[in-house]
Amino acid sequence: xxxxxxxxxxxxxxxxxxxxxxxxxxxxxxxxxxxxxxxxxxxxxxxxxxxxxxxxxxxxxxxxxxxxxxxxxxxxxxxxxxxxxxxxxxxxxxxxxxxxxxxxxxxxxxxxxxxxxxxxxxxxxxxxxxxxxxxxxxxxxxxxxxxxxxxxxxxxxxxxxxxxxxxxxxxxxxxxxxxxxxxxxxxxxxxxxxxxxxxxxxxxxxxxxxxxxxxxxxxxxxxxxxxxxxxxxxxxxxxxxxxxxxxxxxxxxxxxxxxxxxxxxxxxxxxxxxxxxxxxxxxxxxxxxxxxxxxxxxxxxxxxxxxxxxxxxxxxxxxxxxxxxxxxxxxxxxxxxxxxxxxxxxxxxxxxxxxxxxxxxxxxxxxxxxxxxxxxxxxxxxxxxxxxxxxxxxxxxxxxxxxxxxxxxxxxxxxxxxxxxxxxxxxxxxxxxxxxx
Amino acid sequence: xxxxxxxxxxxxxxxxxxxxxxxxxxxxxxxxxxxxxxxxxxxxxxxxxxxxxxxxxxxxxxxxxxxxxxxxxxxxxxxxxxxxxxxxxxxxxxxxxxxxxxxxxxxxxxxxxxxxxxxxxxxxxxxxxxxxxxxxxxxxxxxxxxxxxxxxxxxxxxxxxxxxxxxxxxxxxxxxxxxxxxxxxxxxxxxxxxxxxxxxxxxxxxxxxxxxxxxxxxxxxxxxxxxxxxxxxxxxxxxxxxxxxxxxxxxxxxxxxxxxxxxxxxxxxxxxxxxxxxxxxxxxxxxxxxxxxxxxxxxxxxxxxxxxxxxxxxxxxxxxxxxxxxxxxxxxxxxxxxxxxxxxxxxxxxxxxxxxxxxxxxxxxxxxxxxxxxxxxxxxxxxxxxxxxxxxxxxxxxxxxxxxxxxxxxxxxxxxxxxxxxxxxxxxxxxxxxxxxxxxxxxxxxxxxxxxxxxxxxxxxxxxxxxxxxxx
Numbered sequence: 087x088x089x090x091x092x093x094x095x096x097x098x099x100x101x102x103x104x105x106x107x108x109x110x111x112x113x114x115x116x117x118x119x120x121x122x123x124x125x126x127x128x129x130x131x132x133x134x135x136x137x138x139x140x141x142x143x144x145x146x147x148x149x150x151x152x153x154x155x156x157x158x159x160x161x162x163x164x165x166x167x168x169x170x171x172x173x174x175x176x177x178x179x180x181x182x183x184x185x186x187x188x189x190x191x192x193x194x195x196x197x198x199x200x201x202x203x204x205x206x207x208x209x210x211x212x213x214x215x216x217x218x219x220x221x222x223x224x225x226x227x228x229x230x231x232x233x234x235x236x237x238x239x240x241x242x243x244x245x246x247x248x249x250x251x252x253x254x255x256x257x258x259x260x261x262x263x264x265x266x267x268x269x270x271x272x273x274x275x276x277x278x279x280x281x282x283x284x285x286x287x288x289x290x291x292x293x294x295x296x297x298x299x300x301x302x303x304x305x306x307x308x309x310x311x312x313x314x315x316x317x318x319x320x321x322x323x324x325x326x327x328x329x330x331x332x333x334x335x336x337x338x339x340x341x342x343x344x345x346x347x348x349x350x351x352x353x354x355x356x357x358x359x360x361x362x363x364x365x366x367x368x369x370x371x372x373x374x375x376x377x378x379x380x381x382x383x384x385x386x387x388x389x390x391x392x393x394x395x396x397x398x399x400x401x402x403x404x405x406x407x408x409x410x411x412x413x414x415x416x417x418x419x420x421x422x423x424x425x426x427x428x429x430x431x432x433x434x435x436x437x438x439x440x441x442x443x444x445x446x447x448x449x450x451x452x453x454x455x456x457x458x459x460x461x462x463x464x465x466x467x468x469x470x471x472x473x474x475x476x477x478x479x480x481x482x483x484x485x486x487x488x489x490x491x492x493x494x495x496x497x498x499x500x501x502x503x504x505x506x507x508x509x510x511x512x513x514x515x516x517x518x519x520x521x522x523x
Numbered sequence: 524x525x526x527x528x529x530x531x532x533x534x535x536x537x538x539x540x541x542x543x544x545x546x547x548x549x550x551x552x553x554x555x556x557x558x559x560x561x562x563x564x565x566x567x568x569x570x571x572x573x574x575x576x577x578x579x580x581x582x583x584x585x586x587x588x589x590x591x592x593x594x595x596x597x598x599x600x601x602x603x604x605x606x607x608x609x610x611x612x613x614x615x616x617x618x619x620x621x622x623x624x625x626x627x628x629x630x631x632x633x634x635x636x637x638x639x640x641x642x643x644x645x646x647x648x649x650x651x652x653x654x655x656x657x658x659x660x661x662x663x664x665x666x667x668x669x670x671x672x673x674x675x676x677x678x679x680x681x682x683x684x685x686x687x688x689x690x691x692x693x694x695x696x697x698x699x700x701x702x703x704x705x706x707x708x709x710x711x712x713x714x715x716x717x718x719x720x721x722x723x724x725x726x727x728x729x730x731x732x733x734x735x736x737x738x739x740x741x742x743x744x745x746x747x748x749x750x751x752x753x754x755x756x757x758x759x760x761x762x763x764x765x766x767x768x769x770x771x772x773x774x775x776x777x778x779x780x781x782x783x784x785x786x787x788x789x790x791x792x793x794x795x796x797x798x799x800x801x802x803x804x805x806x807x808x809x810x811x812x813x814x815x816x817x818x819x820x821x822x823x824x825x826x827x828x829x830x831x832x833x834x835x836x837x838x839x840x841x842x843x844x845x846x847x848x849x850x851x852x853x854x855x856x857x858x859x860x861x862x863x864x865x866x867x868x869x870x871x872x873x874x875x876x877x878x879x880x881x882x883x884x885x886x887x888x889x890x891x892x893x894x895x896x897x898x899x900x901x902x903x904x905x906x907x908x909x910x911x912x913x914x915x916x917x918x919x920x921x922x923x924x925x926x927x928x929x930x931x932x933x934x935x936x937x938x939x940x941x942x943x944x945x946x947x948x949x950x951x952x953x954x955x956x957x958x959x960x961x962x963x964x965x966x967x968x969x970x971x972x973x974x975x976x977x978x979x980x981x982x983x984x985x986x987x988x989x990x991x992x993x994x995x
Binding site for chain 2: 125126129130131132133134135136137164166168170173174175176225353354355356357360361362363
């Protein structure tokens, strides 16, 4: 009866060496509070910002990866509001001339268009603590001035699942570009869905919108959206529009809670940042950044399907990260004519090797060993396991009581009867059988 | 020995030749400060170790001479308040670029000078620490906002001084105090470590006893600063080499003297006379009539610039002062004076949603017209001359009579300031009855400080208005 209309705002911290407008380290996670600061990111009197060229380039790079149009003229603006974690009383952001406009990400639910991508600075962080028995709020400015990219989508998303898929794809692209760790737990990627409902068949934007702030996991984003969809539907059923407001996701309550209503909406008093000259980019400059773009996940996945004859799901799994994809291709090279790319793919997917420690060559060697073992039919294996279990009731009981070593003991007995079978195959089948008896 | 009366050029020369010692020079300066500072209220803070610092700097270009510094420049070890109670007790943890460079070249910060609080004003009366009085006649204002620095030079309480100008704050007090003040091109001198007023026009610069002294200080403070994105990477001209270039063949536009507020005033007469001096020196001087619209060889009515500057500057002020929210600095928001509060309110209003287009955006559009106007004028003229201020210094208390007082005092400077142009004030008349001065404003095109200095030096040497001019 209702159709959800969802847009997303995503903040991604860039992993540049230094800050957006100063030389302080951009890496602020788990550092001693207020150790990575300077006059600029503390907003001291007289301090002036100097933009980080790398951050600008990386934002353009992200725009190019998303198919955005890159501005040939762009500028920074001041966005004003008062909050203790904002030392200047304004955030340097971009208002009407963002670095990138347009673009899209394809999802299985359809394309999601990008509205804009812009660059700004992160704020400090408040910490609520008790000092000498007194409840106080402390400010840590280590995060202040860290480069932050904001990606805003059009309201092209119509379900929580679609939102989640989009977010995962964006996360993957950002990681492919190597411009951010996009680590949700560390807050280096933060999600803000805007949700409203309209009657099925209607096309315009609904008359209200609810924003859920600062969500730090895909799962919570999905839950928050589902929660809001149900909440809005209930309210709409009574014949009124839900209040236009900002809400937050409360993990403990498994619910969203109201934070700010429209009446309190801020007027940010944007105006061009007079401390930073406007930026002009030539077509050649933008093209040079474009030439550094890596192969992107979708393209890589399709190439894997085509070049290596993989199923879509397997290709998707192997292209999950650039490192894994590179690992796979290296292993295919090592395998040469010994194994097909498909064999190598299956081996990696089933074995899940630690790609940081197991070299592709070692992986192929293990594949070689495994292939040397005699393949055992499932029926044979199941028969032998049943016999062994029947003959060793005590070990079975021990395992059931939680003694994990019993499984290894039983495996040894099975193995004696099938000396050339693959250990992992035996163990998997054995555990399955144990759990079913 | 009256060594405090020496110009910068003389002091350096005598120190280097060992004709005088730092101890002698600083003693005379400090004696003069002891004698006059209580009455004139020029210095807010003094560095007791200035002399020992100076003694170590003999072999530097500026040889360790005492320089007065406006209190909006951050100076570690010396309290920096921008003359506001909000920053009372603020000991800066870092140093402004201009001061670092000055010190590196052998300048010594002898003390911090009073100013209009946050540089809001043209009187030094909005200081939370009391007004500075004009050393030429203590019943009168020194002008502002760099009133303390201009007065320190006029009263010989320093050898040279540093000020900052947003729209008149160097040149107008220099005019009223009868000294020389150079406002460089916006972006020629670094704003890093200068308490921000209107970031798009704030420009540090020297106030000195002679054009030569200002040229010398400029040489040591100007240039690209990696910490300030507005600074130009262009090479800085050695202005001391420009001094004797003369004005022969220069084309000079005579501006604003036909404006209704100036016609027939002592300021207009003095500048018309100055035009004749330039003609005698070989320049071609032409009147540039005031016009209500942009026309070739006309100067746009300064009323437009007042409107543009008032809106742009208030907007930037409201933003730049937002950081003094009571969370981090000594005084909370209640410590702001009336002028700051007025500017914050007006700026907040003009940037507000629904009004920004009507005021701020519109002001920026008119600003573009003003810039275009100057661009056209400088295709005909090497420099433009005008009165610096519409008149003599006003009496103490004058600034409290009108909230637009400062804008009217600076009306002849605001157009060039919002366009980023360089300009200099040189004394061009003294009223023997009051001992008060009229200043000649010489404006140049962007980055053309050299021409400004050439014209100013030629004029100064050809006339007797500057009491120190013939000394160097």
